[in-house]
Structures are given as structure tokens and as C-alpha cells.
Amino acid sequence: MALLAALGRFVLDICGFAGRLALFALAGLSHLFRPPFYGRMFARALVEIGYFSLPVVALTAVFTGMVLALQSYTGFARFSAEGAIANLIVLSVTRELGPVLAGLMVAGRVGAAMAAEIGTMRVTDQIDALATLSTNPMKYLVAPRLLAAAIALPLLVLIADIIGVLGGFIIATAKLGFNPHTYLANTISFLQTMDVVSGLAKAAVFGFLVALMGCFHGYNSRGGAEGVGTATTSAVVSASVLILAFDYVLTEMFFAR
Amino acid sequence: MSGVVPMIRLRGLTKAFGDKQVLAGIDLDIAAGTSLVVIGGSGSGKSVLIKCILGLITPDAGVVEIDGVAMHTLSGRAREKARARVGMLFQNAALFDSLPVWENVAFGLLARHQVTRRQARAAAIEVLAQVGLGADIAGLYPAELSGGMQKRVGLARAIAARPDILFFDEPTTGLDPIMGAVIDGLIVDCVKRLGSTAIAITHDMASARRIGDRAAMLYGGQIVWQGAATDLMASGNPLVDQFTHGRREGPIQMETRR
Numbered sequence: 001m002a003l004l005a006a007l008g009r010f011v012l013d014i015c016g017f018a019g020r021l022a023l024f025a026l027a028g029l030s031h032l033f034r035p036p037f038y039g040r041m042f043a044r045a046l047v048e049i050g051y052f053s054l055p056v057v058a059l060t061a062v063f064t065g066m067v068l069a070l071q072s073y074t075g076f077a078r079f080s081a082e083g084a085i086a087n088l089i090v091l092s093v094t095r096e097l098g099p100v101l102a103g104l105m106v107a108g109r110v111g112a113a114m115a116a117e118i119g120t121m122r123v124t125d126q127i128d129a130l131a132t133l134s135t136n137p138m139k140y141l142v143a144p145r146l147l148a149a150a151i152a153l154p155l156l157v158l159i160a161d162i163i164g165v166l167g168g169f170i171i172a173t174a175k176l177g178f179n180p181h182t183y184l185a186n187t188i189s190f191l192q193t194m195d196v197v198s199g200l201a202k203a204a205v206f207g208f209l210v211a212l213m214g215c216f217h218g219y220n221s222r223g224g225a226e227g228v229g230t231a232t233t234s235a236v237v238s239a240s241v242l243i244l245a246f247d248y249v250l251t252e253m254f255f256a257r
Numbered sequence: 258m259s260g261v262v263p264m265i266r267l268r269g270l271t272k273a274f275g276d277k278q279v280l281a282g283i284d285l286d287i288a289a290g291t292s293l294v295v296i297g298g299s300g301s302g303k304s305v306l307i308k309c310i311l312g313l314i315t316p317d318a319g320v321v322e323i324d325g326v327a328m329h330t331l332s333g334r335a336r337e338k339a340r341a342r343v344g345m346l347f348q349n350a351a352l353f354d355s356l357p358v359w360e361n362v363a364f365g366l367l368a369r370h371q372v373t374r375r376q377a378r379a380a381a382i383e384v385l386a387q388v389g390l391g392a393d394i395a396g397l398y399p400a401e402l403s404g405g406m407q408k409r410v411g412l413a414r415a416i417a418a419r420p421d422i423l424f425f426d427e428p429t430t431g432l433d434p435i436m437g438a439v440i441d442g443l444i445v446d447c448v449k450r451l452g453s454t455a456i457a458i459t460h461d462m463a464s465a466r467r468i469g470d471r472a473a474m475l476y477g478g479q480i481v482w483q484g485a486a487t488d489l490m491a492s493g494n495p496l497v498d499q500f501t502h503g504r505r506e507g508p509i510q511m512e513t514r515r
Contacts, residue, residue, distance in 0.1 A: 036368075117355075125351035128313050132345045133365040133414075134337050
């Protein structure tokens with residue numbers, strides 16, 4: 001009986017969390033369409049998420065492309081299929097690794113920062129202060145971040161796609177002896193618009209999820225420094241899990257036959 | 258007070274957090290232009306009372322009326338408009354870390370799109386002067402200021418939009434006695450200059466007597482005494498007397514957890 005009660009409490013907690021998160025997301029989205037709009041907050045978030053994440057995303061992409069070239073060469077050599085490396089790299093990077101790895105890196109960098117900043121504002125009464133100054137905290141803090149992240153991550157992923165493919169190209173031509181022209185021709189001829197578009201669409205969803213989890217956990221943090229720390233950890237973990245889960249759902253939507 | 262609508266009117270205000278009944282039916286009238294100091298021990302619900310009045314916490318039951326308008330009947334935007342009549346100095350100033358001092362002070366003006374950024378900066382410097390701070394700190398960030406200066410900036414932010422009602426949450430907590438007296442003096446000057454109605458919560462008795470025209474004591478979730486602030490030290494109420502004189506023995510027993 002006690003086990004059933006515990007299970008019931010767990011299910012109710014999950015349902016309650018999902019409901020609160022959905023209401024929070026809807027409230028944040030609804031403020032995107034109702035004035036006043038805080039352009040400066042949006043621009044600041046766009047720079048913070050997009051521009052300042054560029055180095056870490058670029059490094060992740062270039063090394064991913066390089067490792068992918070080495071690993072796929074080793075594997076494909078067993079079947080004398082080394083020529084498919086260019087195709088494999090461009091598909092892997094644009095469809096999967098670009099958006100997923102960029103999403104995870106941004107979740108670690110930006111999601112944590114959002115949760116810490118908003119969480120600190122919560123526990124130091126700054127969010128209450130906003131309300132007393134005729135400013136809706138959801139409109140001022142949450143809505144601009146949701147929009148900025150959903151726009152910035154696809155831009156980051158577009159750059160990551162190019163850099164990732166470049167990483168593979170460098171290893172393939174400089175180390176594995178591929179002809180540069182043939183490699184590039186293979187890459188371009190095999191790539192379809194949908195490969196890139198699906199990756200960018202995934203990135204927009206991942207960006208939204210990262211900002212949503214950062215804002216949600218920060219906004220609801222309680223209990224001083226420890227609460228802010230917990231919110232930060234929860235933001236990164238939940239955003240990472242959601243990115244992987246939504247990656248599957250979106251892949252099903254785009255490519256399932 | 259019969260016939261005159263009080264600026265703030267509370268009836269049956271109730272709030273509980275879990276099993277703990279923090280407010281248990283608060284009835285309180287605050288006339289326009291007067292300053293009320295609410296005293297009470299730590300955890301007695303003073304901050305909850307202010308947050309309920311401001312609408313930052315939703316009470317379980319009861320009515321909060323500001324200038325005759327019941328706050329719970331207002332929609333989101335109307336409530337934001339009503340809050341534009343209110344200024345608040347938070348316990349730890351609650352300045353926005355990411356904004357310089359002048360933007361903190363002018364935040365309300367900018368949020369209401371009443372002024373350009375240049376005008377807002379000029380207005381902020383003017384208000385900073387009213388709380389004894391120079392233009393040289395306008396570009397600094399809150400983390401670069403001392404506790405006393407942060408309180409002054411918080412006060413400047415609270416009065417910048419010339420509100421009808423001012424709230425002060427523990428305005429002198431964490432300050433040395435001289436700085437505490439300075440902040441109290443600034444509060445009294447600002448309230449008089451603006452003709453505002455003020456509510457301050459504190460457990461600093463010297464501050465309570467300096468700021469308040471009237472005083473009320475919150476204990477057990479209820480207002481157990483109210484009267485002139487000058488009567489605080491000789492109220493004749495055993496709860497108030499024990500609290501104001503800081504006696505260990507008396508009807509107030511400190512809550513302990515076993």
C-alpha cells in the first residue's frame with residue numbers, strides 16, 4: 001500500500017511539474033505578442049546566447065567533424081567504403097550532431113547562466129521589485145530570452161554545420177589523403193535542403209527548451225544560495241534530457257517513413 | 258475615520274503557508290498622508306502583510322482596498338496601473354545588479370515609457386540628490402556601493418515616480434545606528450515632501466518612533482495593538498511592552514523547534 005501511495009505521489013508530482021511548466025511556457029509565449037516589448041532585453045539576450053556561445057559551439061563542431069572523419073574512415077575501410085565519408089559527415093553534422101551538440105553546449109553555458117541570474121533575482125527580491133515598478137517579470141525577463149534563444153541557436157547551428165564539415169574536410173584531405181575537390185563535390189552533391197532545414201528547426205526548438213528550463217527553474221528557485229545552485233543544476237539537466245527526447249520526436253516527424 | 262475612505266483598508270486578510278497561519282484576519286485602516294509602522298518579531302508575517310497589500314502574494318481570504326478600490330477585482334493590466342501609485346524600499350534594497358544606478362532609479366519611468374533615456378538619466382540624478390547622493394555614482398553598479406548607499410539608491414528608486422503610497426521593509430536593517438538615522442530622516446523627508454501614505458515594517462524601535470505617525474503590532478497573525486507611534490514605549494499592552502523593551506519574560510514566547 002505504501003509503495004502504491006509513493007508511486008501515486010510520484011506520478012502526481014510529475015503531472016504537477018508538467019502542468020506548471022506548460023503554463024509557464026504559455027505565459028512566456030503570450031507576452032511575445034502583447035506590448036510593451038523590451039527590445040533591449042531581447043538584444044542583450046541575443047548577444048549573450050548567440051555571440052558569446054560562438055567560440056564553444058565552433059570548437060565543439062570542429063572537433064566533432066574531425067573525430068567523425070577519423071572514426072568513419074576506420075569503420076568504412078573494413079567495407080572499402082571510404083568514399084562515403086564525406087556523405088556521412090555532412091549528414092551527421094547537419095541533421096544530428098550540429099543541433100544536438102550545440103544545444104547541449106548552450107544548455108550548459110546559457111541555461112545555467114539564465115537559471116543563476118533569474119534565481120538570484122528571485123531570492124534577492126529583484127523580481128518582486130520589478131512587479132512594484134509596473135513591470136511584468138514574465139514579459140521583462142522570460143519572453144525576450146525565449147525568443148532570443150529560439151533565434152540564436154539556429155544561427156549558431158548554421159555556423160556549426162559549416163565548421164563541422166570543415167573539420168571533417170581538414171582531416172580527410174590533410175591526413176587521410178582525400179582529394180579536396182572530390183571531397184567537396186561529394187559533400188555538396190549529397191546534401192539536401194531538408195537536411196539543413198530539419199537541423200535548424202531542431203535548433204530553434206532546442207533553443208526554446210534551453211531558455212524555458214533556465215527561466216523556469218530560476219524563476220521558481222527558493223531558499224537562498226542553495227536554491228539558486230539547485231535551480232542551475234536542474235536547468236542544465238532537464239534541458240539536456242529534453243533536447244535528447246525532442247531530438248527523437250523531431251527526427252520521427254521529419255524523417256520517419 | 259468614519260466617512261473618509263482610508264488610503265489603504267484591509268479586512269479579514271488571511272494567509273497560511275502549509276500548516277503555519279501567518280496572517281489570521283487582519284483588519285487595518287491607514288488614512289491618506291499618514292505613516293504607519295508595523296512592528297513584530299521575526300517571522301511574524303510583517304513582510305507577508307506588505308506583499309499581500311502589494312499583490313505580490315495572493316491572500317487566502319480577505320480584502321485589500323487601495324483608495325477605495327478592491328485590488329482582487331482588478332485585471333492584470335489594471336493592477337499594474339494601480340501599482341504605479343506605489344513605491345517600495347526592499348529590505349536589501351533589491352537593486353537590479355545588471356543595471357547602473359541611474360537606470361535602477363529611473364526604471365519605473367522608463368518602464369512606463371514616460372521619458373527618453375536622456376531625460377530618465379537627468380531625472381535619476383535629480384532624485385539621487387534628494388537622497389544625498391551625487392551624480393558621480395549614477396554610472397556605478399549596485400555591487401560597487403556600500404549597504405547604506407544601496408539603501409539610499411533603493412529609496413531614490415521608490416520615490417522617483419512620486420508615488421502616493423510608499424512601503425518600507427526593514428529600512429534600517431544591517432546599517433550602523435548613524436546610517437540608520439540618516440535613512441530614517443530621508444524617509445521622513447521624502448514622505449512629507451510627496452505627501453504620501455507610508456507603511457514601514459521594522460523591529461528597530463528607534464526607527465519606528467522616527468518614521469511613524471502611528472504604530473501597530475503584529476503578533477499571532479493579528480494586529481494586537483495600534484496607536485500613536487509616540488505611545489509605543491508605554492502602550493500599556495503587555496505584548497507591545499515586552500517587545501519594545503526587549504524583555505525575555507512576558508507573554509511572547511519564542512517559537513522553538515524540537
